[in-house]
Amino acid sequence: MKKLLISTFFTLLSSAVFAQEFTVSGVVTDVNGQPLPGTNVILKGDGGTITDFNGTYKVSLNLGKHSIQFSHIGYVPDSRSVSVNGNLELNITLVESSETLDEVLVQAVRVSADSPITHSNLDKEDLEKRNLGQDIPYMLSYMPSVVTTSDAGAGVGYTYIRVRGSDASRVNVTLNGIPYNDSESQGSFWVNLPDFTSSVQSLQLQRGVGTSTNGSGAFGASLNLLSDAVSNEANGEISNSFGSYNTHKHNVKFSTGLLSEHFELAGRLSTIQSDGYIDRASSDLKSYFLQGAFVADNTLIKALVFGGREETYQSWNGLEDPEKLQNDRTFNTAGMYTDEDGNTQFYDKEVDNYAQDHYQLLWNQRFNNNWSTNVALNYTKGKGYFEQYKEDEDFETYGFEPLEIGGDTINTTDVIRRRWLDNNFYAVNANVNYKNNKIDFTGGAFYSYYTGDHFGEVIWARFASDSEIRDRYYDSNGTKTEFTVFSKGTYTINSQWSIFGDLQGRFLNYKTSGITSDLVEMIYDENYTFFNPKAGLSYKMNTENQLYFSYGKAHREPSRNDYEQGIITPEKLDDFELGWRFASEKIKVNTNLYYMNYKDQLVLSGELNDVGAALRTSSGKSYRLGLEVDAEIQILKNLRVLPNIALSTNKNVDFVSARDGELVNLGNTNISFSPSVVAGNMLEYSPIGKLQLGFLSKFVGQQYMGNIDSEASKLDSYFINDLNIVYTLDNLPWINEVVFSALINNIFNVKYISNGYFYTYDDDFSNPGTITTIEGAGYYPQATINFLLGATIKF
Incomplete structure (x- = not known):
């Protein structure tokens, strides 16, 4: 019995030690030292967080080795393998990517995480989860103030989006900064670009007037x-x-x-x-x-x-x-x-x-x-x-x-x-x-x-x-x-x-x-x-x-x-x-x-x-x-x-x-x-x-x-x-x-x-x-x- 109690004690103690959580925290900045709010901090297979408005983050991790990825639109992702055996400070500098057009091409029509413009973002990982044939409006279905519908009833063919009650002809759409709305009808017909979701790196939906962009004015949203x-x-x-x-x-x-x-x-x-x-x-x-x-x-x-x-x-x-x-x-x-x-x-x-x-x-x-x-x-x-x-x-x-x-x-x-x-x-x-x-x-x-x-x-x-x-x-x-x-x-x-x-x-x-x-x-x-x-x-x-x-x-x-x-x-x-x-x-x-x-x-x-x-x-x-x-x-x-x-x-x-x-x-x-x-x-x-x-x-x-x-x-x-x-x-x-x-x-x-x-x-x-x-x-x-x-x- 004594051996069993001792064994049980050490097993519980061991479990407690290995289950102990430590804090990994730091600041994510660009090369100019400016904080990057809204940076995704992803723990491989174990959730994650985002940086706050000062670019800081904090995650709790168990003892052992972990993989952490830091990603932000327009910057090269940074993946780190860290060994956690105590509280750790890990500051990250992200470098703007020359391999993505976000920084200039889309910067003209997009806003940053702390901008005074109401907006939501989706990246490729978000889109891939439900990309099984339905059109882009259905990829946006669960965003705030968005209502979608389909003529054929199942999201394939002619599909439509309304934002804040405004129909698609009042949602300004750009592809790589170029207007997609038809110049005369002002509508966006996604049936003409089937499966375009498979070629989208990221998207941003700005509700309301949004920022200045190209093409017809946004009376409901800009996409x-x-x-x-x-x-x-x-x-x-x-x-x-x-x-x-x-x-x-x-x-x-x-x-x-x-x-x-x-x-x-x-x-x-x-x-x-x-x-x-x-x-x-x-x-x-x-x-x-x-x-x-x-x-x-x-x-x-x-x-x-x-x-x-x-x-x-x-x-x-x-x-x-x-x-x-x-x-x-x-x-x-x-x-x-x-x-x-x-x-x-x-x-x-x-x-x-x-x-x-x-x-x-x-x-x-x-x-x-x-x-x-x-x-x-x-x-x-x-x-x-x-x-x-x-x-x-x-x-x-x-x-x-x-x-x-x-x-x-x-x-x-x-x-x-x-x-x-x-x-x-x-x-x-x-x-x-x-x-x-x-x-x-x-x-x-x-x-x-x-x-x-x-x-x-x-x-x-x-x-x-x-x-x-x-x-x-x-x-x-x-x-x-x-x-x-x-x-x-x-x-x-x-x-x-x-x-x-x-x-x-x-x-x-x-x-x-x-x-x-x-x-x-x-x-x-x-x-x-x-x-x-x-x-x-x-x-x-x-x-x-x-x-x-x-x-x-x-x-x-x-x-x-x-x-x-x-x-x-x-x-x-x-x-x-x-x-x-x-x-x-x-x-x-x-x-x-x-x-x-x-x-x-x-x-x-x-x-x-x-x-x-x-x-x-x-x-x-x-x-x-x-x-x-x-x-x-x-x-x-x-x-x-x-x-x-x-x-x-x-x-x-x-x-x-x-x-x-x-x-x-x-x-x-x-x-x-x-x-x-x-x-x-x-x-x-x-x-x-x-x-x-x-x-x-x-x-x-x-x-x-x-x-x-x-x-x-x-x-x-x-x-x-x-x-x-x-x-x-x-x-x-x-x-x-x-x-x-x-x-x-x-x-x-x-x-x-x-x-x-x-x-x-x-x-x-x-x-x-x-x-x-x-x-x-x-x-x-x-x-x-x-x-x-x-x-x-x-x-």
Whole structure:
């Protein structure tokens, strides 16, 4: 017994000794000795932390050897192996990387961790966990104030994002600092760049006005993406995933690494196919990415060619039939027609078919530790059409002459038509950056030229009259030029205070000619001059707390659809942001209060035009007032939670609408598609170092699809949950690692609707002498429980 007690005592003592924790702490700075807040301090297989606003960090480690990696956007990661046998001070200096474009290329449109601009970041590691074929909007789903939706219902094909209630046409998107939004529609169509997530190094979403950037003004957010960085080592990747609705994605990636220490060639080929949750809402998507790079001590030159081809069966009609919405929610009316025997048929080529190619040349030059420059050239070519079967169309619409057959006059016909867009976008962007221990200044200029041809063809007609194949029944053109200059900088007054200033001038011309698809002449030649000042102030109360305030003004020109409705007045926005950030070893919290005051805001009316594009109306005066909170809490070394919530009120002031034949002031009404509550959460747990489990939740409150607070326009709230599983095998012969991943979406099988449309029209037939406003709505049902499984082999 005595021996057993002694043995037990020493065993417990030994366990206590080996379980003892020690503190490793220090400061992370750049080569100028400036602290780097927001640096990721990653413990291999055992959690981690981030540096606070003074660049300091602290982690607790058991006795023994540990691997720690320090990484920050724009800097070379630093990995250290440390032996812990007591408290240890470890200070780190990170060197700016000449192999990534973050520091200059993206610096013009990005902000740092302690900037007075509300923002969130995602890096490649974050994106890889759920990159199984869904589009980029779905990679952002769990960010604050973000709502996503999909026409086909499962995140493949046409997908959309709204931030703070603003749709994608009001979210400024840049790829390597070059605008991605279409110059005329102002939308971002991710279906044209399928699997682009696989070529993204990092991204930043700035909510609100954000900083000055290139392209149309940000009225909801700015999203900037940086493509893959140069790789030092040769590597390759094969990735395959499969899932519900016959969804599958296959891609291959490679990099030669640096050849002769200076040259790299890298690329990717991808294909994604899916039948879609909605009937026939299929997607056949192909994309590529090719990068050639030259790297020297102070020079980085990249030549990029990337693009995509998409063919998607149309599913933009939604469902208006309540019975089908209840009992046949996947029904798709697109392509539906009646044959000669009265049977319902569906045209098999009711598709959208479009190709888009991007060519970029990027030159990043560092002269010394203070001065650097960047020059970027871009050419984007887009061309494609959507095809439709239309019944009983009037000859007059297509310029056909009436036919006489057997004494009968024929002036209607079934047709198959294509509506084309053929566009070209040229852009040049240049900026210079100066940085020392007090000043970080960037100034630059941007010029772009866009031309787009819009035309329609009849490729078949039951009665073709005197037409020729591919006659154009409408033809119009739009050209847009933009010149932008900006200067912005941060001045560090002392260890606590810093100020931010930003001045931007945008000079635009938009010119149109010809006949639209509605056979209406469209002739405009409009010039716009916008001055957009911004300013901010940051105060570091201590190592853990920071306060900031910012003000930004923005203007936006109307889109082509707005012009077609006769709207030419630009929008104006004043955005006020007040924020508090807290960062400690275990907890990080971002809180901000915003007030966005609009004049002549173009809000979604809820209606769609005949090609499924959302129409807008001017709301006069309107505002958004909201509170956003997001956090990262390290509960245990292998368990963390990332909750966020956005509470807001979004109002049109004294909104006027036509009701029953009269204009009526409805007072303050809710802005369309602007839920007052949007919340999300990510619970991440690693039971063992190579296994990661993620439980993801999203709640979106009720919202109106119109601006008149009609019950018929209401979308119900919904709460959905996903499960993400990632397991990594490494130390394999001939293979660096194999990553297995699974994503089970909507695990509780919720039948929800995230998008729809609302319309009104006047009925003066049922009651002669009176006008009654009739209301209607359509809905886009989203997928119930579904899954994606994937494996990636990395060489």
